[in-house]
Amino acid sequence: MINKxxxxxxxxxxILILSIQIGMGALALPSDIAKIAxxxxxxxxxxxxxxxxxxxxAIILLCKRFEGISILDINxxxxxxxxxFILNLALLLYLVLAAVSxxxxxxxxxxxxxxxxxxxxxxxxxxxxxxxxxxxxxxxGICRFNFLLVFIIPVLLSLVFxxxxxxxxxxxxxxxxxxxxxxxxxxPHTAFSYLGFETLLFSFVYIKNKQYIIKHTAIGYLTVIFxxxxxxxxxxxxxxxxxxxxxxxxxxxxxRMVSVPVLERLDLYYLVIWIAAMLLSINAYMFFVHDTAKKxxxxxxxxxxxxxISGVIIVLASIIGRDSHTVFMVNHLAGNILLFTGGAYPLVxxxxxxxxxxxxxxxx
Amino acid sequence: MFGKKRTNNKESKNDRGPEDNIEIxxxxxxxxxxxxxxxxxxxxxxLHDLTTEEGVSACLIYVEGLIDNAxxxxxxLPVLLNLKRKQLDDLEEMNLFPTINVKxxxxxxxxxxxxxxxxxxxxxxGLKYALCFSIRNDDTSEYEEPExxxxxxxxxxxxxxxxxxxxxxxRRKISSAELKVKYYTLGKRSKAEAAILYIxxxxxxxxxxxxxxxxxxxxxxxVNGAGVVDQLTSDSPYSLFPQYHATERADKAVxxxxxxxxxxxxxxxxxxxxxxxxYFQFFQTPEDYNISFVFASFLRLLRFAGSAIAIxxxxxxxxxxxxxxxxxxxxxxxxxxxxxxxxxxxPIIEALIMELxxxxxxxxxxxxxxxxxxxxxxxxxxxxxxxxxxxxxxxNVMVVVVGMTAIATFVVPQQDMGFFFRISRFIAxxxxxxxxxxxxxxxxxxxxxxxxxxESCGQPYFQPVAPFRLKDMKDTIIRVPMRKDHTRPEVxxxxxxxxxxxxxxxx
Numbered sequence: 001m002i003n004k005x006x007x008x009x010x011x012x013x014x015i016l017i018l019s020i021q022i023g024m025g026a027l028a029l030p031s032d033i034a035k036i037a038x039x040x041x042x043x044x045x046x047x048x049x050x051x052x053x054x055x056x057x058a059i060i061l062l063c064k065r066f067e068g069i070s071i072l073d074i075n076x077x078x079x080x081x082x083x084x085f086i087l088n089l090a091l092l093l094y095l096v097l098a099a100v101s102x103x104x105x106x107x108x109x110x111x112x113x114x115x116x117x118x119x120x121x122x123x124x125x126x127x128x129x130x131x132x133x134x135x136x137x138x139x140x141g142i143c144r145f146n147f148l149l150v151f152i153i154p155v156l157l158s159l160v161f162x163x164x165x166x167x168x169x170x171x172x173x174x175x176x177x178x179x180x181x182x183x184x185x186x187x188p189h190t191a192f193s194y195l196g197f198e199t200l201l202f203s204f205v206y207i208k209n210k211q212y213i214i215k216h217t218a219i220g221y222l223t224v225i226f227x228x229x230x231x232x233x234x235x236x237x238x239x240x241x242x243x244x245x246x247x248x249x250x251x252x253x254x255x256r257m258v259s260v261p262v263l264e265r266l267d268l269y270y271l272v273i274w275i276a277a278m279l280l281s282i283n284a285y286m287f288f289v290h291d292t293a294k295k296x297x298x299x300x301x302x303x304x305x306x307x308x309i310s311g312v313i314i315v316l317a318s319i320i321g322r323d324s325h326t327v328f329m330v331n332h333l334a335g336n337i338l339l340f341t342g343g344a345y346p347l348v349x350x351x352x353x354x355x356x357x358x359x360x361x362x363x364x
Numbered sequence: 365m366f367g368k369k370r371t372n373n374k375e376s377k378n379d380r381g382p383e384d385n386i387e388i389x390x391x392x393x394x395x396x397x398x399x400x401x402x403x404x405x406x407x408x409x410x411l412h413d414l415t416t417e418e419g420v421s422a423c424l425i426y427v428e429g430l431i432d433n434a435x436x437x438x439x440x441l442p443v444l445l446n447l448k449r450k451q452l453d454d455l456e457e458m459n460l461f462p463t464i465n466v467k468x469x470x471x472x473x474x475x476x477x478x479x480x481x482x483x484x485x486x487x488x489x490g491l492k493y494a495l496c497f498s499i500r501n502d503d504t505s506e507y508e509e510p511e512x513x514x515x516x517x518x519x520x521x522x523x524x525x526x527x528x529x530x531x532x533x534x535r536r537k538i539s540s541a542e543l544k545v546k547y548y549t550l551g552k553r554s555k556a557e558a559a560i561l562y563i564x565x566x567x568x569x570x571x572x573x574x575x576x577x578x579x580x581x582x583x584x585x586x587v588n589g590a591g592v593v594d595q596l597t598s599d600s601p602y603s604l605f606p607q608y609h610a611t612e613r614a615d616k617a618v619x620x621x622x623x624x625x626x627x628x629x630x631x632x633x634x635x636x637x638x639x640x641x642x643y644f645q646f647f648q649t650p651e652d653y654n655i656s657f658v659f660a661s662f663l664r665l666l667r668f669a670g671s672a673i674a675i676x677x678x679x680x681x682x683x684x685x686x687x688x689x690x691x692x693x694x695x696x697x698x699x700x701x702x703x704x705x706x707x708x709x710x711p712i713i714e715a716l717i718m719e720l721x722x723x724x725x726x727x728x729x730x731x732x733x734x735x736x737x738x739x740x741x742x743x744x745x746x747x748x749x750x751x752x753x754x755x756x757x758x759x760n761v762m763v764v765v766v767g768m769t770a771i772a773t774f775v776v777p778q779q780d781m782g783f784f785f786r787i788s789r790f791i792a793x794x795x796x797x798x799x800x801x802x803x804x805x806x807x808x809x810x811x812x813x814x815x816x817x818x819e820s821c822g823q824p825y826f827q828p829v830a831p832f833r834l835k836d837m838k839d840t841i842i843r844v845p846m847r848k849d850h851t852r853p854e855v856x857x858x859x860x861x862x863x864x865x866x867x868x869x870x871x
Contacts, residue, residue: 012831114687114802126799130809134817141817144830148812265691272801276809 005138006206006291010213012143013203014220017056019146020196020281021224024102026156027251027274029193029228030235034244037186038178039171039236042229047183048190049225055343056197056217062350063204070205072295078352085296092292094341095202098195099285099313101334103128104321106278109249112324113271121318128286128317131279132310135286136302139206142283152277153227159251159270160234162258171237191343192335193228196281198342202288248324286310386472392421392489395472399425399487402476405544407559408531409479416447421489425475429532430482432501439463440497444486465498480539507533510612510634512779515651522612527557527631530614534561534627537618542566548579550593550630554586557631558593561617566624568857571821575626575639590635593628599819604787606646606780607820609638615650624858640821642828642855644840646781647671652843661842668841670775673768674785678715679796679804681765685711687800703759712797714758718766719789721748726770823855 008016033041066074071091075084107124115123134142176183200217207213235250238257247253251274255267263269290309299305320330388395396411403409412424422444426436443461467483469475470493479485483496506529507521523530531545546560558579562572578597587593590610598607611617612634617627620638628637647667652660684692685704692700707714725744729737749763769789776782788811795803818825828836836853838844852858 009831110802114800127802127806130806130813133810134813137813137817141813144816144824144826145813147816147830147832150832262693263691264693265688268688268691268801272805275802275805279809 003138005140007208008139008143008203008206010207010209010211010216012140012147013200013207013213014216015149016143016146016203016284017196017199017217018220018224019149019277020199020284021194022149022153022156022227023277023280024105025193025195026228026231027249027278029190030232030244030250031247032189032192033186033232034236034241036189037183039241040176040178040183041186041190041236042172042232043176043183044186044190045193045228045232046225048187048194049221049228051187052191052194052197052343053218053221055346056200056221057214058350059198059200059346060204060213060217062346062353063201064210065350065353067210068205070295071201072292074349074353078349078356088292088296091341092289092296094337095285095289095292096313096316097330097334098338099282099289100316100320101327101330102278102282102285103313103317104327105331106275106282107317108321108324108327109278110275111321113252120321121314124314124318124321127275127279128282128310128314131283131286132306134283135290135310136306139203139287139291142287145283146280148276149280152273152280155270155273156227156231156277159254159258160231160238162260162266163234163238163254166238166257167234168237168240171240172233188336188339191339192332194224195335195338195342196284198338198346199284199288201342201346202292248328286313289313387470388472388475388487388492388494390490390492392423392487395487395494396423398472399476402541403479405546405564406541407547408528408535408545414441414444416445418447418449420447420449422447423487425479425485425487427479427482427532427535429528430501430535431484432499435463435499436484436497440484440486440499447488449490461495461497463497463499467496467498468493469496470494476541477539480535480541482536501532507614513611513613513616513649513777515613515649518650518654519615521614523614523617523629523634523636525632525634527559527629530629530634530636531559531561533614534618534621537614538563538621543621546576548576550579550582551584551586556587558587559629561621561627561629563621563624566622566852566858566860567626568624568859571640571823571856572626574821575628579628587630589633590628590630590637593630594637599821603814603818604784605643605815605818605825606778606784607639607641607818607825609641609645609778610635610780611638611778612636613650619650619653622863623852624856624860626856640823640856641825642820642823642853643815643826644829645855646778647776648839649777653846657843657845664842667775667777670772671781671785673772674776675788675792676804676808677765677769677772678719678789679792679807681762682711682715682793683796683800683804686797700759700761703761706756707759708756710797711762712793714762715765715793716790718752718758718762719769719793722766722770723786820855823857827855828853 029045030041033044037044062074063071066077069077072084072088075087075091078084079087103124107120107127110123110127111118111120134145204210204213235244235254239247239250239253243253244250252267252271255270258266258270260266290306293299293309294302294305320326386398400411403411408428410424410426410428412426414422414424416422424436424441424444439462467478469478469485475485475487475494475496478494478496482498482500484499486495486497488495504521506524509520510522513522521533523533535543540563542564544562544564548558548560550556550558560572560576560579575597579593582593582596584592584596590608594606594608594610595601600607608628609616609620617636617638621627625638625640628639630636647664649663652663685700689697709717721744725741728744729740732740745767749767752758753760753763773782773785776785792804792807795807797803799806815826816824816830824831827833828840833854835851836855838849839853843849850863851861852863
């Protein structure tokens with residue numbers, strides 16, 4: 001019996017994925033890709049988007065094959081109790097890593113942007129209050145909250161329009177000069193930005209109307225691919241490839257260039273709004289860590305377990321977030337592990353299920 | 365063939381129920397059975413059995429409060445009780461009643477309409493028609509417009525302390541047998557009456573039952589007003605947001621009933637409770653529907669802007685002056701710095717002094733006699749504010765900020781929501797003082813997180829924004845023209861989702 005507070009619709013599950021992808025991914029996306037594929041990175045974005053969509057479909061196929069049970073139980077069905085316990089622990093660790101690396105990145109960014117001398121653990125604790133509250137309230141609340149994304153996307157796009165006078169399409173020409181090997185080489189980095197789709201592994205069991213999930217996922221991917229491509233192209237066209245590569249977060253650069261009458265330093269407002277965007281992904285991961293830990297260790301008390309888990313995440317995030325070098329290192333490490341968990345792991349599971357013939361026959 | 369089919373469809377559309385066009389047979393029992401079924405759960409409709417001196421059974425049917433009891437007792441009952449069996453067959457003999465406007469009705473549907481239209485109806489065993497007397501109680505002088513919820517354009521009647529009169533007021537506005545009234549007794553010692561009102565074919569039965577259960581489960585010695593019921597039965601008792609819409613306006617209650625919501629009326633208080641509610645409902649007034657949609661939308665946007673100012677303006681002032689002075693336009697920064705130069709306190713202390721002063725002033729002016737209130741307001745607001753600036757305790761800009769905040773609080777039409785603004789303003793100020801703009805953002809996100817998880821009778825409080833319902837957005841932040849608004853909002857999960865076609869000429 002699924003707790004009503006966790007029951008979501010397929011549209012909400014897709015919004016949840018989009019909010020993680022855009023909240024975290026859009027920020028560092030242009031510079032990461034441009035370092036490898038130059039201004040041709042938008043081709044990588046399109047290809048990676050398509051690949052990630054296919055992997056998401058694989059996740060859906062896998063979860064539909066085992067209707068009504070969570071990924072943790074799928075592991076048990078496929079591999080037995082002992083192996084599945086280790087696999088589930090690994091999944092939990094991966095979720096913790098995702099939550100910690102995102103929170104550390106957000107906290108250190110806030111530290112750098114606003115509070116250089118405030119101890120990081122205070123910032124980390126303070127920023128994660130809404131996420132902890134939401135994680136305690138269930139997935140439904142998080143999905144409703146992350147609908148905020150719809151209002152954040154226009155903010156992101158407005159930044160481009162406010163800088164439209166610097167827009168030079170020549171910055172993107174001639175197309176394909178960086179070569180196919182570089183464009184393909186940038187795929188893993190591009191895929192980092194699409195991460196968040198793997199949460200479907202955990203959220204699928206809570207979806208009420210599973211029949212629409214493929215359709216909604218497709219719409220979701222079209223949206224995110226469009227936004228990423230548009231954002232990348234406009235970043236390059238406005239700032240130029242050379243400038244983009246030097247910046248860690250080109251978003252801030254764009255925000256600093258804006259000047260409008262009356263409001264001075266508009267970048268401040270943009271940064272504050274972006275804190276909200278980044279918080280969306282932390283909400284989701286905080287919930288999934290808590291939910292998975294509760295299931296693995298059969299925890300009963302909601303409040304105590306949430307307290308311990310959020311405490312661990314905050315402590316780890318504030319240790320990692322102390323210097324930006326560690327943050328980026330952990331982010332890249334997390335990205336690689338996440339790519340494996342999100343990409344390879346469901347494929348392996350699906351293959352294994354097919355071969356062993358376990359699970360019900362899937363229908364699309 | 366096709367023509368026939370079309371006529372059939374037309375007929376079925378106009379078909380209003382099995383009781384349509386049923387003529388009364390003369391058997392009192394049969395008629396009463398149908399009427400009792402129709403008036404099921406209408407506790408305010410009285411079916412009073414009588415027997416004449418010769419032993420003929422009769423039944424007096426009326427809506428409590430809508431008729432003039434004294435006149436019925438004086439002019440109708442004595443004649444009725446003295447009726448002889450042989451008189452029944454003679455139509456002329458039935459004109460004995462010394463009242464004007466007596467109607468004979470032969471069809472049950474018409475009889476139901478008459479009862480609901482404030483007629484006193486008499487059914488007599490053996491008689492193939494009902495006698496309907498228009499002895500109405502038209503005294504509406506008691507229903508005055510509530511002081512705290514005034515509007516300019518629209519009905520000006522409000523609830524009173526007495527429960528039966530309040531139910532009558534609603535019954536006057538909704539003449540339908542579908543309006544159900546269920547009485548309960550609250551308070552082990554006070555035994556106060558409470559009533560739950562809903563429209564059966566619109567309200568969701570699950571929600572209605574849930575509310576009935578909650579009212580039944582109240583166990584307390586006495587109920588001191590509607591607020592007690594609110595606090596004892598709300599979904600999240602620790603939340604700062606009102607989870608019942610308390611109102612003294614009858615038009616608001618009626619509009620809510622029409623949206624499928626449930627109205628709870630408690631004896632000895634003019635405040636009725638509406639449930640389930642959503643956040644955006646607190647920003648709407650009945651006036652919005654009596655004026656053009658353009659003005660209504662403008663007023664709504666104004667109220668939302670006012671609420672943002674009421675919560676965040678002092679916090680923004682503190683954040684800008686403490687952390688982000690570079691974000692203040694240069695032309696404004698200079699006068700701001702000049703006005704702050706003589707103030708010895710940091711912005712948070714300055715803001716707290718002024719805001720607390722304002723709250724004290726407001727509380728004091730409520731307690732004072734009516735004549736003294738404005739005087740204290742002038743002394744407190746103008747004289748104290750001005751001298752505080754001159755004495756260098758606070759800056760000029762701070763006085764402007766506090767003034768704007770106070771005025772903005774009054775823009776919101778509902779007092780309970782106003783309480784939330786007043787409290788949360790202080791929390792926002794403290795957040796801003798410690799974490800600047802980030803503090804304001806985190807605070808706002810926390811409030812949003814709370815709003816999206818809050819529920820009223822199991823229905824999401826922050827709908828139709830989260831969960832998003834495009835169809836309901838047409839009457840939320842703005843209001844679309846009346847002719848485009850044909851559906852009821854989803855918040856009460858209504859059974860009948862359409863209001864009607866608006867203007868049939870448009871189709």
